[in-house]
Amino acid sequence: MKELSDIGTVTLGSHLSLEEFVAVARFGAQVEFSEEYCDRGSHTRALVENWVQEKRVMYGVTTGFGALCIRAIDSDETAKLQENIIMSHSVSVGEPLSIERVRGTMLMILQNLGTGASGVRLELLEKYRELLNAGVTPYAPGDGSVGYLSPEAHMALVITGRGRAYYQGELMEGAEALNRARISPLPLSSKEGLAVVSGTTTSTAMAALALYDMRQAALSADIVGAMSLEALHGVMGAFDERVMSVRPHPDQADTAANVRAILTDSQVIEKYQGCRVQDALSLRCIPQLHGAAKKTLRDALTTVEIEMNSCCDNPVISLEGDKPDIISACNADSAYVGMEMDSACIAATSLAKMSERRNNRLIDESLSGYPWFCIKNPGLDSGLMIPQYTQAGLLNQMRMLCTPCTIDNTPHLRESGRLCRDGLQRLSQGRSCG
Numbered sequence: 001m002k003e004l005s006d007i008g009t010v011t012l013g014s015h016l017s018l019e020e021f022v023a024v025a026r027f028g029a030q031v032e033f034s035e036e037y038c039d040r041g042s043h044t045r046a047l048v049e050n051w052v053q054e055k056r057v058m059y060g061v062t063t064g065f066g067a068l069c070i071r072a073i074d075s076d077e078t079a080k081l082q083e084n085i086i087m088s089h090s091v092s093v094g095e096p097l098s099i100e101r102v103r104g105t106m107l108m109i110l111q112n113l114g115t116g117a118s119g120v121r122l123e124l125l126e127k128y129r130e131l132l133n134a135g136v137t138p139y140a141p142g143d144g145s146v147g148y149l150s151p152e153a154h155m156a157l158v159i160t161g162r163g164r165a166y167y168q169g170e171l172m173e174g175a176e177a178l179n180r181a182r183i184s185p186l187p188l189s190s191k192e193g194l195a196v197v198s199g200t201t202t203s204t205a206m207a208a209l210a211l212y213d214m215r216q217a218a219l220s221a222d223i224v225g226a227m228s229l230e231a232l233h234g235v236m237g238a239f240d241e242r243v244m245s246v247r248p249h250p251d252q253a254d255t256a257a258n259v260r261a262i263l264t265d266s267q268v269i270e271k272y273q274g275c276r277v278q279d280a281l282s283l284r285c286i287p288q289l290h291g292a293a294k295k296t297l298r299d300a301l302t303t304v305e306i307e308m309n310s311c312c313d314n315p316v317i318s319l320e321g322d323k324p325d326i327i328s329a330c331n332a333d334s335a336y337v338g339m340e341m342d343s344a345c346i347a348a349t350s351l352a353k354m355s356e357r358r359n360n361r362l363i364d365e366s367l368s369g370y371p372w373f374c375i376k377n378p379g380l381d382s383g384l385m386i387p388q389y390t391q392a393g394l395l396n397q398m399r400m401l402c403t404p405c406t407i408d409n410t411p412h413l414r415e416s417g418r419l420c421r422d423g424l425q426r427l428s429q430g431r432s433c434g
Helices: 018-027 035-039 042-053 075-089 099-113 122-135 149-161 174-180 192-197 201-230 241-245 251-261 267-272 286-308 337-365 383-399 422-430
Strands: 011-013 030-032 093-096 141-145 166-167 171-174 315-316 323-329
Touching: 011 018, 018 099, 018 201, 030 035, 030 122, 042 149, 042 315, 042 323, 042 383, 075 149, 075 192, 099 122, 099 192, 099 251, 122 149, 122 422, 141 149, 149 174, 149 192, 149 201, 166 383, 171 174, 171 267, 201 251, 201 267, 201 337, 241 251, 251 323, 337 383
Parallel strands: 011 030
Antiparallel strands: 093 141, 166 171, 315 323
């Protein structure tokens, strides 16, 4: 398999895979646009500009945002509205998101807005591409966000020559970073400020990076489990194909096959077969638990890749049917990503739990038959005592962190905003409804 660090260029315009995403976000692969990518948004952009001149009611374009969507915006103020949303929303605090998370979010913005359903200018997308390719990474604090809006606003500030950014390992003013990278700032136009902060871009980027690492860890788990099984003189009956056939989960069978393949020529396993009827759960349940975890991560991959290749903007522009339309909806909701990653965190914690129990078994003389803590002179030296403590401590943290987050949402002010009965009529007449 090709190393991700060897992927030099990723071309947007068709399906973006998890591996291509990580190549850009983590390893600095350059981003290019296909001809289709460049062409498909031009028509929807022209529609947005025409609708603005016609004073059509469009959420976040000719209206305010959130609970202020009942306030009308004049057509000659639509660009100022987009600048204002970037300025007002860049209020997250705390430690900044990592370089790879910010790069991943900018890549997701390109994917999201590059579907052609958003109506932004190609010039805006080119600007994000320039930042990625030049290694200009906006400074985006990660605390205080509701999952989107604020970190993306900090990123957008740099596009306009504001904010702060990293360039060649140094944090500086955004305008200076653009100047050093020979990139010109770009003022935002109608709909664009809302488009670059809306959606699931940050959530999806962070999920994609975490999921890639989880899947790599899950691949290693079978190898680690097989090594532990050998060291503890395990019984191979629990990995028998006949056992797998009567509970035909594919990932369970694949895990058992992996362990059998790894231990095929093991003289240790051969010597100790028949020494006991069955092993502890941490050994004989490897196919079942590893399999369930890998299935959960595979399900998450399907969802995350769909999200990576979607338009999660609001409103969206539809060209279906006889008459183009702009529709306010809620593709910006991140429940799909959130629920899958809650499940993925549980899967990762389950893998860690099994691994910790196997290690505990190895260092316990009464269970493994080896000297306490696998040290020749226990007492004088501690051996592997404290590494097991570290593993147990990390596992405790994982158990707390894998409590589902999607069950604990707090509504924000926009949920309490109510349109008056004649709100749409008033907006269509260019008046506010309060």
